[in-house]
Amino acid sequence: MTISTAREDSVPVQRQGSAQPAKSGSLAARAYVVQQALAQLPGDVHALRDIARLAKLPEATTHRILQDGVDKHIFEQVGRGMYRLGTGTARAGVQAMNRLPGATGTHTYLVRLHQATGGLALLYVLSAFGGAKRLCTDYEIGGMDPAEVGMTAEDVVSVSRSLRTGASGRAILAYLPQDARDQVLAEEVPPTAGPGVIRDNQQLTDSLLVIRERGYAIGRQECMAGWDSVAAPVFWRSQVMGSVLLLKPTSTMPEDLRPLIHHTLRAAKDISDLTATPVSAVL
Template identity: 55%
Template sequence: MQNQHYPNPSEFRSGGTGHAERVFRVQQAFADLGGDVHGPGELAAKSGLDDSAVFRILQSGVYQGVFERVGRGRYRLGTGSAYLGLHALAHAPGDDAHAVLEDLRAATDGGLVLLYMLAPFGGAQRQCIDMAVGDSDLAELGMTARDLLTVTRSLRTGASGRAILAYLPEPIQRRVLAEPVPDGAGPGAIRDNEELRESLAVVRDQGYAAGREECMAGWNSCAAPVMWHDSIVGAVLLLKPAHVMPQPRPAVIDLTRATAAKLSRLSSNPWPAAY
């Protein structure tokens, strides 16, 4: 199963020196391989470079903080790479995100609208960074801070989790599927991993996810991915009581997708091609 598109080494174009291109290939190899640490041999095979070139790049990168040596002959991406990623993500999504969330809430006759982003720390998880809930008191609606910080953190639970997970690389998907379903998840949470994998393919094909009481009993949802070009960064989630929205109507789906597109830093297409 293929997911998020990561360029093969042959797809890189020489826009500078040959050495710079080789450095980018080694960095990309870490992302393609997934996991935490890798040896020069693995990275060389993935990047299409010889072992000695990869070793020299790793050694130089350790001094620059781009790579970090872990034990003997093993490396991982370093704090320098993390800092660059955080600095880049600081400029996404687009301006005035809260107003865009409020527009979706108004256009869909109320409900709750939440913006989730990939968490920068703690593994492959999501974090609620903004919401449009009107005058609603979340406690009165049966929601607690625990719901937002624990149950909805897992990418394997809920429409917004699956809207993000569907576009992550397969190694990260495997890690998430190996996690247990969080305690307190709703009765509609997808517990079978094969069913969950199939749902991710549907998300990529349709560009949205629909959830039925996945995170909380009594609440259904519709979520769409927030992208930065071809990279997933988060998801917009619309929540409504199950008796009000047994399933998302086409108009609700279109509005949720349009909101996600507004929050995305896009290339020519709002979502990556389905694989």
């Protein structure tokens, strides 16, 4: 396969599945389908009829499941016949993620990426609190002083958090549901973003399609002037959880990016594989 060094880039398309009718006739099996339907519908609040249609269940059955879930905080009723996922669902997700391998396991792969490329290796994770953002949770920069990267405190909480700026942000954004992507596209570009940031929403959307086709993203001075990057998404099974970023000064970025892409993809895959490993096997 020929790897392009064009600005936009990703692995085979990871498609969001649609809710499937429960094979079992049990109410419990149908409840899982209703929960999946709520997670897959665009937007926040959904009508009973839309949930039932996607779940391929009778409205009466769907209503009974939703009402049972409201009592357990799995669902919330926010109006007549209108529902959304509740805090119980979020709590279950947090508990599940808490059982994934932590920084001790991931840091090894960032060190290897740094040593193989000479670049800064960073791990970003997706944060849904207050809208889809990314947060840097681990990095390996060798003996470099973080101040040498040139980012101010304001940049850390603006440019480096936005999913619409930088290869690491777009590598996550490409695999989010459409409603989450629409929310990010509605955000303003951080004023201190680099000169290469993609400001046009259609161009940004087109870049996400290329990322999903190739499995990686390339950034040209998107977050900061004078710094280019390669990023690859990190998955928990089929769900994007973050991205690995390789950052290098523009002056040292080689014309042939294939070795950098290879090492970045490898680090992202190794970290993704960790999420499929039982915690007991990692400790």
